[in-house]
Amino acid sequence: xxxxxxxxxxxxxxxxxxxxxxxxxxxxxxxxxxxxxxxxxxxxxxxxxxxxxxxxxxxxxxxxxxxxxxxxxxxxxxxxxxxxxxxxxxxxxxxxxxxxxxxxxxxxxxxxxxxxxxxxxxxxxxxxxxxxxx
Numbered sequence: 001x002x003x004x005x006x007x008x009x010x011x012x013x014x015x016x017x018x019x020x021x022x023x024x025x026x027x028x029x030x031x032x033x034x035x036x037x038x039x040x041x042x043x044x045x046x047x048x049x050x051x052x053x054x055x056x057x058x059x060x061x062x063x064x065x066x067x068x069x070x071x072x073x074x075x076x077x078x079x080x081x082x083x084x085x086x087x088x089x090x091x092x093x094x095x096x097x098x099x100x101x102x103x104x105x106x107x108x109x110x111x112x113x114x115x116x117x118x119x120x121x122x123x124x125x126x127x128x129x130x131x132x133x134x
Contacts, residue, residue, distance in 0.1 A: 015093065017064035017133040022046040023053040023080065024098070025072040029118075033067060033098075036122055037129065049073055050080030057090050064133040070099040070109070081111035094132050098125075 020037055024030045025048045034044040045063070047053035049072045057063075066084075070077035077097060084090045094113040098120075109115050114128055 015062045015064045016043075019043045019045065019061070019063040020129065020133065021053060021056065021063045021066045023048075023050060023066060023072070023077070024069040025049060026069070029069075033125075036125070040126060040129075042129070042133065050075030050077060050083070053080060054083055054090075057084075057093070058087075062090070062093055064094075065129060066093055066095045068095050068097050068112070070097055078109075081109070085111050096128055096132070 018041070020042050022030055022033050022037075022044060024033065024046065027048070030046050030048070034046060037044050045056060045060070047056055050068075051074050053066070053068075054075075068077045068080060075083075077099070081095060084093070084095070095111065097109045097112040097115040098118060099109075099115065100118040113132070116125060116128065
């Protein structure tokens with residue numbers, strides 16, 4: 001599928017707001033997140049590391065949101081964000097970091113729109129997703 005064009009007036013890509021990409025190496029967490037989001041009407045794709053997620057993003061229509069774990073093999077979340085930011089077609093896709101570990105800068109992860117620490121309540125995740133994807 002071809003990537004949507006970037007509208008010049010807005011400077012952002014048109015996103016499929018009903019699709020969410022989960023980037024998480026823990027299969028149980030991926031499945032739980034996927035089940036929760038699908039039960040709310042979202043389409044979900046997933047990758048178990050940042051490199052696979054970047055490949056998926058470059059081959060698919062842009063999702064409305066990326067849920068990203070920070071600590072993963074092959075390519076961690078920090079490297080994923082750096083590479084996403086370097087690609088003007090991908091840079092505008094919002095990323096919500098979902099992490100078990102506290103970030104050294106507190107509740108800020110450069111390049112992330114939001115950070116959610118595990119464990120978290122599913123209602124909080126849904127509120128965040130709805131804020132970005134409606």
